[in-house]
Amino acid sequence: MALASKLNHEGIRVYCICGDGELQEGQIWEAAMTSSHYKLDNLCLIVDNNNLQIDGKVDEVMSIYPIDEKFRSFGFEVINIDGHDMNQIINALNKAKTVKGKPTAIIAKTIKGKGVSFMENVADWHGKAPKDEEYKLAMEELN
Amino acid sequence: MNLEITKATRQSYGEKLAELGEKNKDIVVLDADLSGATKTSIFAKKFPERFFDMGISEQDMMSTAAGLATFEKIPFASSFAMFACGRTYDQIRNSIAYPNLNVKICASHAGVTVGEDGATHQMIEDLGIMRGMPNMVVMCTSDDLQTKWAVEEISKIKEPVYLRLCRYATPLIYDETQKFEFGKGIQIGEGTDATIFATGVTVSEAIKAKEELEKKGINIRVIDIHTIKPIDEELIIKCAKETKKLISIEDHNIIGGLRNCYF
Numbered sequence: 001m002a003l004a005s006k007l008n009h010e011g012i013r014v015y016c017i018c019g020d021g022e023l024q025e026g027q028i029w030e031a032a033m034t035s036s037h038y039k040l041d042n043l044c045l046i047v048d049n050n051n052l053q054i055d056g057k058v059d060e061v062m063s064i065y066p067i068d069e070k071f072r073s074f075g076f077e078v079i080n081i082d083g084h085d086m087n088q089i090i091n092a093l094n095k096a097k098t099v100k101g102k103p104t105a106i107i108a109k110t111i112k113g114k115g116v117s118f119m120e121n122v123a124d125w126h127g128k129a130p131k132d133e134e135y136k137l138a139m140e141e142l143n
Numbered sequence: 144m145n146l147e148i149t150k151a152t153r154q155s156y157g158e159k160l161a162e163l164g165e166k167n168k169d170i171v172v173l174d175a176d177l178s179g180a181t182k183t184s185i186f187a188k189k190f191p192e193r194f195f196d197m198g199i200s201e202q203d204m205m206s207t208a209a210g211l212a213t214f215e216k217i218p219f220a221s222s223f224a225m226f227a228c229g230r231t232y233d234q235i236r237n238s239i240a241y242p243n244l245n246v247k248i249c250a251s252h253a254g255v256t257v258g259e260d261g262a263t264h265q266m267i268e269d270l271g272i273m274r275g276m277p278n279m280v281v282m283c284t285s286d287d288l289q290t291k292w293a294v295e296e297i298s299k300i301k302e303p304v305y306l307r308l309c310r311y312a313t314p315l316i317y318d319e320t321q322k323f324e325f326g327k328g329i330q331i332g333e334g335t336d337a338t339i340f341a342t343g344v345t346v347s348e349a350i351k352a353k354e355e356l357e358k359k360g361i362n363i364r365v366i367d368i369h370t371i372k373p374i375d376e377e378l379i380i381k382c383a384k385e386t387k388k389l390i391s392i393e394d395h396n397i398i399g400g401l402r403n404c405y406f
């Protein structure tokens with residue numbers, strides 16, 4: 001999409017959000033290579049780095065660290081932020097717009113299930129929906 | 144039939160693609176480090192700004208082609224059949240076939256006729272894989288004129304297409320008087336002793352067999368199936384009624400191949 005937008009001179013920016021566990025997929029790095037080779041400065045990747053995947057902690061299942069150095073060496077501008085700090089998020093997105101000649105990767109350090117006491121940092125919540133009672137409790141905590 | 148003059152369908156593909164690129168500026172071409180062999184290099188030379196070498200990353204090539212299609216481009220993605228659909232099943236299924244995106248996967252070097260490249264490159268499961276993909280049109284062409292017709296035809300269809308091409312040079316079967324119709328097989332001969340269904344490189348071999356058998360008083364017909372999906376059901380049923388035997392000759396595993404379309 002970012003490549004097509006460049007071809008069309010449309011000035012469209014493409015934002016791509018990916019998890020940290022999925023950085024283990026080979027295709028992510030094929031795409032990373034392509035993005036910097038074709039100088040896709042209209043592409044902004046946001047990595048949700050909560051260090052959890054279905055089987056457990058990312059660094060225990062199959063470490064993908066250091067994420068920032070990997071993307072830097074693949075030709076990205078890299079910005080590390082606290083993914084729960086709105087000011088940092090906005091500043092990073094604004095900075096990404098000014099980067100020329102290469103794509104940007106924002107590595108957002110996050111806590112899975114943040115704000116809900118029984119969900120925080122629990123890998124089990126990766127792929128299941130809360131029951132009615134759990135949903136009520138979670139919403140109360142968030143409000 | 145004079146089957147002396149030969150040309151590889153990948154060559155015909157490359158020539159026609161470069162010609163179409165002139166008329167249709169939406170056509171973009173992707174290759175995975177095999178443009179010299181798949182013949183997309185002819186397009187690349189003429190239109191470097193619309194040609195993307197993706198390196199040896201077929202998975203990303205398919206996903207990038209899908210992305211380009213969402214922006215109304217007409218991407219033609221080429222590699223050897225083994226890599227174009229062997230390495231990329233997931234990307235084609237989820238990013239091209241299910242969302243019904245207008246991507247043309249044109250794969251050369253299909254079948255055992257790749258020869259000395261060996262078993263790792265001899266793709267004989269591709270038709271089975273691609274026929275099973277939802278929305279995917281599947282074609283396999285037998286000669287120069289038919290391939291050029293097919294390349295133009297698929298550039299007009301707004302659906303994902305898999306076009307199977309061959310490495311080695313095969314005879315020119317058809318002349319300018321031949322009409323090709325999407326989804327319609329071509330009947331060669333009226334024999335009723337048997338029907339040979341063939342596709343791609345096996346069509347000229349089937350015609351040779353037909354001529355040999357005629358000398359022995361056995362009269363068969365050959366059906367050239369260039370459109371494998373959707374298959375020409377009408378013609379298959381007609382041949383089943385009119386001839387005593389149905390035979391398929393394929394450069395492919397019998398499972399998932401041409402015979403599986405009717406039996």
Ligand SMILES: [Mg+2]
Pocket residue numbers: 019020021048049050051052053
């Ligand atoms: Mg995660």
